[in-house]
Amino acid sequence: MFIKEYISDIYHAVKSLLTGMKTTGGYFIRPGEIITQQYPENRADLNLSERFRGEVVMIHDENNEHACTGCTACELACPNATIKIITKFDVSPDGKKKKALDTFVYHLELCTMCNLCVEACPTDAIKMAQNFEHSVYDRSKLTKKLNQPGSKIREGVE
Amino acid sequence: MFSLEGLTNSLQQWLNAHFSSTWVLVIESLLVILLAITLFAILGLVLVLMERKVAAHMQIRLGPNRVGPMGMFQTTADTLKLIMKEGLTPDGADKFLFNLAPFVVMIVAMLLLAPIPFAQNFQIWDINIGVLFVSAVSSISVIGILMAGWASNNKYSLLGAMRSGAQIVSYELSAGLSIITIVVLTGSLQLSDIVSSQQNGWWIFKGHIPAFIAFVIFIIAVTAETNRAPFDMAEAESELTAGFHTEYSGMKFALFFLAEYINIFIVCAIGATLFLGGWMPLHIGNLEGFNHIMDYIPSSVWFFGKVFFLIFLIMWFRWTFPRLRIDQLLNLEWKYLLPISMLNLLLVTIMAIMGWHF
């Protein structure tokens, strides 16, 4: 019984090792599957993966309207104080005061692209974009204002 | 037809015609030393590049591709960088042994080059104890590693050296036993005899399954003896930073690095000589035409082709298998490889006595 176990041990070990070698050997002889991106050369046709996260942007539609209510859910969700929301009070035509977004300040230099703000947003106003060429000569340029000038909240978003 | 034998013979004739016999010996020794060092440098550059390229392609990457065409000069650039770097000696280290250790490892690698037949009649020293010399001298390299590990005055280095010592001493056994199977079949320790006994077929084919088992065990054992992954317990980047060469930098580190690759080349050369016929071309039975075509390929090309095939095999292991734990490593040797190779040796002995091989 011991001998049988011993031989079957060796058999299974060799078999599993050969399976591994088949996988890597297969990759070796199929250079077509290489996923390396040669970045500066292929800048025009970059092939970024779907889940790659480069920066936070705010979605604006063609009427320069966004969906941000200024609820600060993203600011609270952020683990390292990347987002600062400055709110103002809009006065509606019927005289009611309503809280609205004034400035969405985004500190790119603090952001770790963790996606928590996007998940926290109740109105899907922000998303992660794939732009990754962030290098600038001055640190202050990394502090961004995400809502476009003159933009306002879309009708019907509460 | 190009052959290294003709080259050496004409050189010998020219030297004999112009100098006295003592000076011929001196000049030839110097030439051999020069050639050995050149071979070392070229092998270091080529093998490191090959390793990186093979690793990259097995991990669906491209590997070095910026310095020169296809990244061919990457290793040259790395070597230049290493030469420029400062060779630090840590405080509290045993300075003499610390500086001596890389040279011990390197000199052992150089000595091992002597009995290898690179091509037909192209061998530095056709010593009559061939393979015994190889296994004897290669056992000194563990001293270099122990010396480096102890002299560094660093706990990681010492741990790495101890592991490496235990590993090399135990895997020498099964490597030796699988070498002996071929010695039993050939009846000689001399490497040129072993090569010429494979005139009508390589031992891996002539020796049936036992020779193949011996070959597999030999490859596993020498992978462990050269401290390569999956047996790189001595270096184990993730546990011991870099094992016995943690404290080395600059050219001294480069010597260790070079010696590792030279050792791979040497063990693969020994494996190719013992099991794959050394510089012997591939001959199949009675296919006269096929055999003649194979004879037209120079013997040095055959030798280097086989050696690089084995090196590729060992690199393939490295980039496929995960590292073993130290107890698994010793279990593998003492519970599996050693008993199997002993039984295998017995089988081969019976085969050799009964004349069952071709």
Add this chain to the structure above:
Amino acid sequence: MNAAAIIFYIISAFILGTGILAVTTRKIFRSAIWLLFSLIGIAALYFWMQVEFIAAVQIIVYVGGIVVLIIFSIFLTQRSGAQMAAPAAKRNIFAILAALFGFAFSYNLISQYEFPASATQPFVVNVADIGERMLSLSEHGFVLPFELVSMLLLAAMIGCIVIAMKIPENRKGRIISPPDTSEIQINPVPEPQKEEVL
């Protein structure tokens, strides 16, 4: 003096120099390394005499085996980095005297032996002949010592395994109490506590 003699003297000087360093150095690890070089020098001497088989065996047994074992035992036992205290003068004198006595004894023996000129003719040692002589039953065969050494080594190996073997827990003579009884023993203790709490 020809080249062979010069090489002989160089090797001999190397052996003696490293040998002296091995006994005079204060660091035990260095001492082992000097011993190693001395043994390699002896192997070189065998190579010089063209008895390659003996040279290779010298390297395998002494350098690859014994010195590695010595180094391991130094690593595991000694404070290998520290300087050792200088030995007492009395010990030094006796050590030198013992060495001189040994030297005089062997010199006396060697000088009395007149080396016949015929013995210096070159000889070729075939490894196959060595192997056959080891197992030969004839007058100059070594089969009896060979087998005796094999038995001794086998006995030593079995002894090592027995010493190193881990004895299974339940065979040490200690009776492990079955779990049922232990539960019964433990249970009565917490119950009074419960009553107290209640």
